[in-house]
Amino acid sequence: MSETRAIRATIQRAGSSKGIFLLENDLPEDPVLREKVILAIFGSPDKRQIDGLGGADPLTSKVAIVGPSKQEGVDVDYTFGQVAFDQAKVHTHAICGNISSGVGPFAIDHGLVKAEEPITTVKIFNTNTNKVLTAEVPVKEGRAAVEGDYSIAGVPGTGAKVTLDFSQTVGALTGKLLPTGNVKDTIELSENERITVSIVDAATCQVFVRAEDLGLKGTESPKEVDSQPELLRKLELIRCIAATKAGLAESPEKCAVESRNTPHIVFFSEAKDYENYLTQEKISEESIDLVARGMFMQIMHKTYAGTGSICTSVAAAIPGTNIHEAVKKEIMTKKLVRIGHPAGIIPVEVEVQQEVKNFILKKAAIGRTSRRIMDGNVYIRNSLFQ
Template structure:
């Protein structure tokens, strides 16, 4: 850190990873004290403020994200990566889980910063994801010693095309709870206060997710983010179910605590069979034949405008485990093939997933997702001195 008038300068890079965007900062650029570090991060992003007008947050959960990068602390990794989800309206930075989209930017960042030797045409980067203590393997195209940007790979939710980055999340089963099926069951019936009994599937692969049939919530499952977010009664039921599931897997003691103590995890996913619907951003038709099932994912108490990559890993795994809500909703022929096609609000995301059903617990054998990433801006972010002042 250095000085600029009444502010301190912190070196950082603004990167897009998949359908998310955020600052990438070296660990030694931030205060070591966790409380002070979070104060600095909140000031960077302009939180708490619904518009985040005094920072770089962008008033969107998909752009209120941060990657903290450092030297590896385990021998099989090239870099450490800590993910932070910065709350927009609360003075809270959540480190409970990982963001798979932001993960797509870690390999390119490590290569461009010289943390990993660049090897053409593809550099393999082993990433220690510290939030979950898992290893992510990124295959990053390289041109002229830097991470490639140009390419012909398109992901729904990002205009144009880019160089495909392959991300292997096979090591992330039980990332938070220790088990791919935290309850031991493909389906559990929860008795939810204010809702009543409801079937859920809870899977932990990439990140913990709670899957519920859209029809059981009284909706079609093809609704837009605006439609879901505007329905307060529906969101109240969703949070009660999510909170009850969080207690079941040990994330909180009472369901009422989930919104405050664990807003990021678990993700909540509405599942429905293949159906036609409109991409809410462009108006193009997503046809039922293009997807194996339709999913709508909520995190940080809001609906995701696309689909989380860690949620994709979890959904892909769930789709291969017989008896889960996802498996039952999926197109029957998709259950045996590697590629799973998930319909989300602005298109389709695919994952190659394989689960071995032997013994007491399913084993995640493969979970591979393609993404793109781009270094957008590099330089310094300025934080007022007063943020660093001691708070008694």
């Protein structure tokens, strides 16, 4: 009897992230055993993930589980997991926009959705948020197209543009666009220190704080932020207190352990010149509407989260939020928000309408590229199943 068991796996680059894509029916039904299998596939818990397929980086330690949908009018069901390095945990509190952009191409390439040229529309039910995403995937010769002239920051070269619409994801984690009912909230960090935040939930939940309120410029690189332990501690404290206010955690202490990847915290500033930390190329104030830096699993995101770009753009379009006060007001008419992040610019098509006291999300779409890198088998010890 073999000491290992084979499970089909695809390594897929999706947006500016890379993940392991698995077919739902190839995994155990029992959720506890399923989590153990996914951890083994990635080689977690281990910061190097040396005994698995994980890339030892938050942006490459991600899993997508895809299968035929159980929902009427939907093509596939999709579960996202953020696989931790330092704990035996697959976090499924939220969705990843970048990895989501690979679900449509993966479903087409694996025969879960009929390929139709030139564009195949894939309806995706995300089980993390119970929301539906719509992907428009270029198709060529029965497969998801790879070649194209669309480029995204943080990924070399160009590819076929996958358009992903998140307009049906309002209240993805909390059930509300404004989880606290307020466009701004005050966070009490200590008896003598308070800070103003805005908390918004669209595609994912984010906590927004002005860079200047943290003593920052807003244009910092990942290395500049990640090398400041006191700043990281403060950002995590703000995030966890805000999570409690938003109803995403019972307490800041529990948030720090049980909900490490949600909500995200973002610090931002008005548009200004800065350098792409990867290429040292200048990003001009005129080319963006604001500067933003997102924290992810307690370090700075090296580019910008896909769902985060949706939430940031929606927040920027809601009058009264702290981030709306910092953006160029033309975004309300052009319905486009250009976010300047550490490695470039991500544009988001967004339209928010105010009706009486409510805000209605009419459109929230990003363009991504995706490419299947490898198909094959990943081998898991049989002893894990016993």
